[in-house]
Structure formats: structure tokens, C-alpha cells
Amino acid sequence: MVVTIDWKPDKNTAVPLYVQIKEFIQSKIENGEWTVGTRIPSQRKLAEVFEVNRSTIVLAFDELMADGLLEGHSGKGTRVKNNVWSLLSSNEHAADWNSMINKGMQQPNLPTIQDIHQAEPRPDLIRLGTGEPSPELFPQEMMKDILHRLPSKIQSLGYVEEKGLLPLREQISIYLRSFGITASPSSILIVSGALQALQLVSIGLLKRGSAILLESPSYLHSLNLFQSAGVSLRGLPVHAAGFDLSSIKHSKKRNAASLLYTNPTFHNPTGYVMSLNDRKQLLNVCESEQLPIIEDDVYCELWLDAPPPPPIKALDQNGTVLYVGSLSKALSPGLRIGWVVGPEPVINRLADIKMQTDYGASSLSQWAAEEWLSSGRYHVHLEQMRAALRTRRDVAIKVLEEKFTGLAEWQKPAGGFYIWLRLPAGISLRELFDRALKEGILLNPGHLYDPKAIQHLRISYAYASLEQLVKGLERLAELIKNVMNNERVNKT
Known part of the structure; x- marks a missing residue:
């Protein structure tokens, strides 16, 4: 477990800096926030975070080690050895939270992703x-107007229907027609962003040992959603001619793939756009191999030079494609509103799982999203x-x-x-x-x-x-x- 630090010593007081740092670390240990076994950031890292000389950190560590609270191991860094209460108690073993963390089903983020998340709040970056x-x-004035309109629509902020607010699903159904997608409200599920859609798929449609084919590189590699569910990712290189279709056929014939994930429009991270012909060929191959497709299309609205080809879902006549969209990229990630479009049995399954996990996306966000679409402000x-x-x-x-x-x-x-x-x-x-x-x-x-x-x-x-x-x-x-x-x- 890696700790997060949002405190700095006060350089304007008479209390020595190393004492302030020692007392800060000790308080974290005493309060149970840093449990036994927690790894403390390196002396170099702490010196950067606290904006002090490394010798100051050494003094604080020496006292904490002398008090029996920290221990250092060559090559393994410094960890919490005891807490104050365990030192005073005859019980030698506190609850081993770190062991439970390491055994948890959900894998941690990649170390660099963790570094990014910890750094992002810095206002100077x-x-x-x-x-x-x-x-x-952020469209502040339009959002203010949208929110002012909501009281006349909202009768309650209780739980909404299993698949999401019906008026919102009706508006999404209308909106999707502009992309050539025909989807009734009953085949649309509202999710808390596209990320939740992928999570629901990972636990609701796939069994452990399954494999997903996807572009390489791919946004999915930066997540551990599918890997934590026991599902492996198998990257296929993407070039000017699109997917290597022979690789898809080969993988399916070896029973080495359960579905294919693609982000065909303004691909994350490469910006690649799959041509209309490649979309048709990909759909044909996947239909012939009975390989379902997840189409992540969260960037499709953000064309800058000319509209992109229609989504693969717009070409789908047999229910092969699960289509994922979101308001996060074009409007606001904080609304946490996205959607999944697909065959009703699949949508029903994912809706049931969503109800088990969070009982539905925010009612207020769903009403706001409905107003954005119905008022024309979104366009x-x-x-x-x-x-x-x-x-x-x-x-x-x-x-x-x-x-x-x-x-x-x-x-x-x-x-x-x-x-x-x-x-x-x-x-x-x-x-x-x-x-x-x-x-x-x-x-x-x-x-x-x-x-x-x-x-x-x-x-x-x-x-x-x-x-x-x-x-x-x-x-x-x-x-x-x-x-x-x-x-x-x-x-x-």
C-alpha cells in the first residue's frame, strides 16, 4: 500500500522541521491511517514533498525507528513496524490490513498511473x-441555465428505473438516430460513465479465463478492470488498413477470444480513425466468427475537420455490437453519465448487475443530462x-x-x-x-x-x-x- 501525503511542515514556527515531520508521521500511525506494514515513501521523495533537505528526513526517521514505529530493510524501503497501541499492548499483532489489500480481487493501478493520480491535484502542474x-x-452559463430549469421537472430524487431515467433514455434514443443507430429506450442502459459500462461487461458477460481482442495500443491496457476479473487482453496491431482480420479469425478458431473491444473513432491514445470499409469488414468477420464487439465511441462527437464514418453499431443488423457512449468527453466527466446500447437480454443482464452495485446513476445527473439533450443546448x-x-x-x-x-x-x-x-x-x-x-x-x-x-x-x-x-x-x-x-x- 502506497500512502498519499497532503501536508507540509510549517517553516514559520519555532518547532524544528524534523520534529514536525516526526509528529506528522507518528500521528498517521497512531490514528490507524498508516497501519503496520505500510510502506513509507523514500527519504528522497519525502524531502521533495515536504520541501526540506534530506538530512531533515533522516533525523525524523531516526527518532521514529528509535521509538519502534518504523523499520528499514535494504532494498525494501521503510515500513511501519508498530503502532503506539501495539507497543503498549501485550498483543503483538494488529489487524493485518496490508495482507488483505494484497489479496483483494481488484488489482491496483499501474505504478505510473498511481503517480499521475497523486500528482494531478497540484495546481502548479x-x-x-x-x-x-x-x-x-466547461459551459458554465449554459449549465447554470440547465440547472435552473430542473425544479419544474423533478418531482423526486429517489431511485429511478433499473435501466435509468426513462426520459433520458428516450432522448438518447433520439440522439443516436443522428449517428444512424436505431435503439429503443428498452435497449439502452444508463451507466455512471463509460468506465462503468466496461466494468459491468467484465463481471456480467465474461467468465474467468476469457480473452478480449483489442487494438494495440489501447486505453484498456491502462485499466485493470478485465484483468481483475480473470480476463486477459490480447492486443492486435492496428495500421493504416485497420485490424489484421486474419488474426481475429485465427484467435476465434482457437477459442482464444470471447469478444473484441474497439475504439474506432479518434482512438485513445493514437487518434486513429477506422475507415468505413474497415468497419464493414470488421463487423462481417466478427459476425461470421460469432465474436461480439464492444464499440467504445466516447470521442465520436469531437470531430474537428469532418464528421467521421458512422459507428459500427449503425451497420449492425444482428445485435453483434454493444455500443458505449458518454457525456464525459464532450460535456463534463463529473456528471458521470454514459450509456450502453445492445440487445435487450444483454442490457437486462447489465442493468441487474448495476442495481446490485450502486442502485443506479445519480438521479440529479440524469435529469440534467436529459435537459441538455431535450433543450438542444448540447448541440x-x-x-x-x-x-x-x-x-x-x-x-x-x-x-x-x-x-x-x-x-x-x-x-x-x-x-x-x-x-x-x-x-x-x-x-x-x-x-x-x-x-x-x-x-x-x-x-x-x-x-x-x-x-x-x-x-x-x-x-x-x-x-x-x-x-x-x-x-x-x-x-x-x-x-x-x-x-x-x-x-x-x-x-x-
């Missing part, structure tokens, strides 16, 4: 990888959002052309949030990540989306302000050059 719209893009917002993202995309590309030519490779995305940046061979992404973080720049390394993508960064132009975007990219180019120079020196 330039977040060059964050996959959500900037606070600057207005989308036009504004596309214009803002187009400007950000173009600014990012301009900086890349000026500062990264000859240093990295990329493709100009036609929509979505991301640029898939390929760096020179041999560069250490871990060193680059750490150096950038020290300078206030937060990156998303490519290995989060494919263990083999050790030369890539996912650059997002959606979150940072325009000023931060330019400053962050320019500084990133300098950091890449510095890391490359250091590696050359180390080799000589």
Missing part, C-alpha cells in the same frame, strides 16, 4: 496528458467545443512543427483529444516522466497503453490552457534533448 476537457471549456455546446479543440489542436501541432521536427514523429489528429508522439529510440520514459514532473509537467507515457510502446507519449491538447500547452510542449522538447544527451554521456 501543466497536465499534457490528461484525457478530459479543460475547466476553461450548441458541441459546436463551441469543436471550435475550441480545433484551435488547441492547431496550436499544439504548430509547436510540434517548430520544436519537435527531427526530434519526434506524430500524425495530425482529425478529432478527439490526443496526439501519439513517437520519441527517439533508447530514450528512458521513466527518466523523462520524473524530470518533467519535477519541472511541473505531467506526462502520460505510452507504456500505459501498450507495454511495448516505450518510445511514445500520449499528448492531450484538451486539458491545459493554450498558454500552458505552448509552454509545456516547448519545455518538453528541451527535456527530451537533455535526457538524450545524458544517455549519450552515460554510454561513453
Whole structure:
């Protein structure tokens, strides 16, 4: 278990810094927040977090070890050895929470993902990888108007229908027609964001030992939803011609796949768009192999140059595709409103599981989402959002052309949030990540989306302000050059 620290010593008091740090750590142990066995961050890390010299941390650790609260092991770091109450008690063993944590079914996030989540709240950071719209893009005035309208509609904020608020499902049904998807409200399930849709699929439709085919790289690799359910991920490379269809047939014939996951429109993290012909071929192959498809289409509305091809679901006449959409990317991730469209028996199954886990998405959020769609404000917002993202995309590309030519490779995305940046061979992404973080720049390394993508960064132009975007990219180019120079020196 890795701890999170949101405290700093007060440098304006007469109490020595090492004493403040010792008392802080001791209070965490005394209160049971840091239990026996908890790993304490390294001295170097704590010195950075507390903004003190490392010698100050050494003094605090020495006293805590002398008191019997901490112990250090070579190569294993420093851990909580006892708490105050266990030292005073004849009972030698406190509850072993850390053992239970390690045995839990849900696997922890990748270490780099944990580092990113811990760093994101820092207000000084330039977040060059964050996959959500900037606070600057939040439609505050329209949202205020939407919320003012709700009291006349809402009679209660109790639990809603099993599949979600019916008026919202009716509006989504209407909205999906603009993409060529015909779906009655009974074949739509409201979920708390697209992420929950994937979680419901992992525990509701697949058994342990199943396998999912997916693009490589893929957003799914940055999650542990399916792996925690005992489901393996099998990446298939995606190139200009789309999926390798022969690999799909081969995997299915070996009973090595239970379904196929695809993010065909403004793919996360590469920005790739599957052509209409490739979508048709993929659907035909999956139908012939009886291989269900999960189509993650959360970015489809965010086209910047021209509308993308219709969703695979729009071509589906046999119920092969489970279609996942969301308001998180275009409107607000905090609303936690997404949807799954599919055959009614599947939707009924997922709805039953959702009721067992959270008894439905927020009623207030569902009413707000219904008002956004029924009032037409969502269409207005989308036009504004596309214009803002187009400007950000173009600014990012301009900086890349000026500062990264000859240093990295990329493709100009036609929509979505991301640029898939390929760096020179041999560069250490871990060193680059750490150096950038020290300078206030937060990156998303490519290995989060494919263990083999050790030369890539996912650059997002959606979150940072325009000023931060330019400053962050320019500084990133300098950091890449510095890391490359250091590696050359180390080799000589």
C-alpha cells in the first residue's frame, strides 16, 4: 500500500522541521491511517514533498525507528513496524490490513498511473496528458441555465428505473438516430460513465479465463478492470488498413477470444480513425466468427475537420455490437453519465448487475443530462467545443512543427483529444516522466497503453490552457534533448 501525503511542515514556527515531520508521521500511525506494514515513501521523495533537505528526513526517521514505529530493510524501503497501541499492548499483532489489500480481487493501478493520480491535484502542474476537457471549456452559463430549469421537472430524487431515467433514455434514443443507430429506450442502459459500462461487461458477460481482442495500443491496457476479473487482453496491431482480420479469425478458431473491444473513432491514445470499409469488414468477420464487439465511441462527437464514418453499431443488423457512449468527453466527466446500447437480454443482464452495485446513476445527473439533450443546448455546446479543440489542436501541432521536427514523429489528429508522439529510440520514459514532473509537467507515457510502446507519449491538447500547452510542449522538447544527451554521456 502506497500512502498519499497532503501536508507540509510549517517553516514559520519555532518547532524544528524534523520534529514536525516526526509528529506528522507518528500521528498517521497512531490514528490507524498508516497501519503496520505500510510502506513509507523514500527519504528522497519525502524531502521533495515536504520541501526540506534530506538530512531533515533522516533525523525524523531516526527518532521514529528509535521509538519502534518504523523499520528499514535494504532494498525494501521503510515500513511501519508498530503502532503506539501495539507497543503498549501485550498483543503483538494488529489487524493485518496490508495482507488483505494484497489479496483483494481488484488489482491496483499501474505504478505510473498511481503517480499521475497523486500528482494531478497540484495546481502548479501543466497536465499534457490528461484525457478530459479543460475547466476553461466547461459551459458554465449554459449549465447554470440547465440547472435552473430542473425544479419544474423533478418531482423526486429517489431511485429511478433499473435501466435509468426513462426520459433520458428516450432522448438518447433520439440522439443516436443522428449517428444512424436505431435503439429503443428498452435497449439502452444508463451507466455512471463509460468506465462503468466496461466494468459491468467484465463481471456480467465474461467468465474467468476469457480473452478480449483489442487494438494495440489501447486505453484498456491502462485499466485493470478485465484483468481483475480473470480476463486477459490480447492486443492486435492496428495500421493504416485497420485490424489484421486474419488474426481475429485465427484467435476465434482457437477459442482464444470471447469478444473484441474497439475504439474506432479518434482512438485513445493514437487518434486513429477506422475507415468505413474497415468497419464493414470488421463487423462481417466478427459476425461470421460469432465474436461480439464492444464499440467504445466516447470521442465520436469531437470531430474537428469532418464528421467521421458512422459507428459500427449503425451497420449492425444482428445485435453483434454493444455500443458505449458518454457525456464525459464532450460535456463534463463529473456528471458521470454514459450509456450502453445492445440487445435487450444483454442490457437486462447489465442493468441487474448495476442495481446490485450502486442502485443506479445519480438521479440529479440524469435529469440534467436529459435537459441538455431535450433543450438542444448540447448541440450548441458541441459546436463551441469543436471550435475550441480545433484551435488547441492547431496550436499544439504548430509547436510540434517548430520544436519537435527531427526530434519526434506524430500524425495530425482529425478529432478527439490526443496526439501519439513517437520519441527517439533508447530514450528512458521513466527518466523523462520524473524530470518533467519535477519541472511541473505531467506526462502520460505510452507504456500505459501498450507495454511495448516505450518510445511514445500520449499528448492531450484538451486539458491545459493554450498558454500552458505552448509552454509545456516547448519545455518538453528541451527535456527530451537533455535526457538524450545524458544517455549519450552515460554510454561513453
